[in-house]
Amino acid sequence: MNSIPSFNSYIEQSIIKNWNLDALTDYKGPTLQYHDVARKIEKLHILFENSDVKKGDKIAVCGRNSSQWAVAFLAIITYGAIVVPIQNEFKPEQIHNIVNHSESKLLFVGDVVATEITPEEMPSLEGIIYLPDNSVVISRTEKLTYAREHLNEIFGHRYPKYFRAEHVHYHVDDPEELAMINYTSGTTGFSKGVMLPYRALWGNLDYMLSSIAPKLTKNCNILVSLPMAHMYGLMADLIFNMIQGNHIYFLTRLPSPTLIAQAFTEIQPDIIFAVPLVVEKIVRKKIFPHVQTNRARLLLNMPVINKRIKEKIRDFVLKEFGGNAYEVVVGGAPLNKEIENFFLSIGFPIAMAYGTTETAPFITFANEEDYVAGSCGVAVKHMEVKVLSNDPA
Numbered sequence: 001m002n003s004i005p006s007f008n009s010y011i012e013q014s015i016i017k018n019w020n021l022d023a024l025t026d027y028k029g030p031t032l033q034y035h036d037v038a039r040k041i042e043k044l045h046i047l048f049e050n051s052d053v054k055k056g057d058k059i060a061v062c063g064r065n066s067s068q069w070a071v072a073f074l075a076i077i078t079y080g081a082i083v084v085p086i087q088n089e090f091k092p093e094q095i096h097n098i099v100n101h102s103e104s105k106l107l108f109v110g111d112v113v114a115t116e117i118t119p120e121e122m123p124s125l126e127g128i129i130y131l132p133d134n135s136v137v138i139s140r141t142e143k144l145t146y147a148r149e150h151l152n153e154i155f156g157h158r159y160p161k162y163f164r165a166e167h168v169h170y171h172v173d174d175p176e177e178l179a180m181i182n183y184t185s186g187t188t189g190f191s192k193g194v195m196l197p198y199r200a201l202w203g204n205l206d207y208m209l210s211s212i213a214p215k216l217t218k219n220c221n222i223l224v225s226l227p228m229a230h231m232y233g234l235m236a237d238l239i240f241n242m243i244q245g246n247h248i249y250f251l252t253r254l255p256s257p258t259l260i261a262q263a264f265t266e267i268q269p270d271i272i273f274a275v276p277l278v279v280e281k282i283v284r285k286k287i288f289p290h291v292q293t294n295r296a297r298l299l300l301n302m303p304v305i306n307k308r309i310k311e312k313i314r315d316f317v318l319k320e321f322g323g324n325a326y327e328v329v330v331g332g333a334p335l336n337k338e339i340e341n342f343f344l345s346i347g348f349p350i351a352m353a354y355g356t357t358e359t360a361p362f363i364t365f366a367n368e369e370d371y372v373a374g375s376c377g378v379a380v381k382h383m384e385v386k387v388l389s390n391d392p393a
Helices: 007-017 033-052 067-077 092-102 111-116 144-151 151-156 198-211 231-244 257-267 275-290 294-300 306-320 337-346
Strands: 024-025 031-033 058-062 082-086 104-110 127-130 134-141 178-185 193-197 221-224 247-250 273-274 328-331 350-355 362-366
Touching: 007 033, 007 067, 007 231, 024 033, 024 104, 024 151, 031 033, 031 198, 033 067, 033 144, 058 067, 058 092, 058 134, 067 082, 067 247, 082 092, 092 104, 092 111, 092 178, 092 193, 111 127, 111 151, 127 144, 134 144, 134 273, 193 198, 198 362, 221 231, 221 257, 221 328, 231 247, 231 273, 231 328, 231 350, 257 306, 273 275, 275 306, 275 328, 275 337, 294 306, 306 337, 337 350
Parallel strands: 024 247, 058 082, 058 104, 082 178, 104 127, 221 247, 273 328, 328 350
Antiparallel strands: 024 031, 127 134, 178 193, 350 362
16 A cells, blocks of 8 residues: 545545536435535535534534435545544434543434433533534534524625535545544444544545446446445445445435335446345345245256246346346345355345454455355455464364
8 A cells, every 4th residue: 555645535526526416315305416515515614614623523423324414424524523423223322422432522413313312411512413404403602603603604705606616625634644433333331432544444445446436337326225324334335436426315214125125126226235134134025925936946947947047037136126236245244045045046246245343344345256155255455364263264
C-alpha cells in the first residue's frame, strides 16, 4: 500500500460527476439527486460550523435505514468529524452508554429512537437532531439554537446565487486519521467501540472499485437490506455505491423476506449484499415450494432434460432476486449447506464475503466465478491473512 488518497475526495468527485442523477430513494418514498445530497450536506456543515463543532469531534447517528441517515453520515465524515453509527435496535440504555462513552457532541436520531431515549442520561451532549427533517430536538447551547433557526439565512448569504457543483469541497483526510467509531453488538455487557481510520475505509473501497465495480452497469440500482450501522452494510451498500454514482434504495421499515422480495422485483438491483438468513428465508418461502415438487424432482432425474430444467430453475431464482443481479453476496455468517448446494446445483451466481468490524469489514471474498462450497474466499486486496492453527482444516 503506497500513497493513499483522501477518502473524502472519492465522495466529493462522485457528487460533482453525478450531479443531476438520482442518488438516494426511500422505497415507495421521495428521491434525492446527487445535487440534493450535496445541498443537504452543505447545510449540515454550516450547522456544525456555527455550532462550534470542530474537526475530530464525535457525532453519533441512530435511526432506521433512510436517505436522511445516509445524508447525516456523509455530512459528518466529509466535515472531518468522527461518525459514531449506533444500531437503532439497541435498547435506550445501550444508546446512552455509547453516546457517553464515545463523548459524542451531537446525536442524530430517527423517529422511533427519538421517543425512546432519555436526553438527561446523556449529559455531555450539546444537541439532539431529528433525522427526518434535521430539526433540533434538544439544544443545550445558544450557538446550536441560533445556527438551526438561521440556517437557511446563513446558507443564502454564503451562496447568494445558487449552490453549484464547484462549491463542493470536503475535508481532506489523512490515512491514519480517525474516521469512525463503530460499536459492535457485543456478546456480553455493553458494546465495544472499534476505532477505524480512513485507511481502513479506503482499503475496502479500493478493493471493491477494482474487483466489483467493473461488473456493474453504470449508475445502476441498488437495494439496501443490510443495517447501515453495521460495517458490512455501511461499506457494501452505502459507501461503495455512493462513490460509484449508483441509485441507492432504502427499506425504511423492518425488511421482511416478503418486502425484500417485492423490492427486488421492482428495483432490479445489479448486485445484492445480504446476510444468509434473509437469502435462506426467501429461498424456503418463495422458491422451494415451486421447485421441490414431485414433478420437478422427476424432471431433474431425467438425464436428457435435467440441464435445461436447471437453467429454468436458475432463471426463476434470479427473477425472485430481481432478475438483474450479476451475483448475490452473502456475509456475516455461513450459508446454510442445503441452500448452498441448491444454488451450486443450478449454477446460481452466489458469492461469499467474510470480515469483521475491525477490518471495515472485508477480510476475504469470493466472487461467483471463484466460489467454492464451504469456503469464505481469498484475502482481499490490501489484506493479509495468517491461519494460527496446528489443524486449520
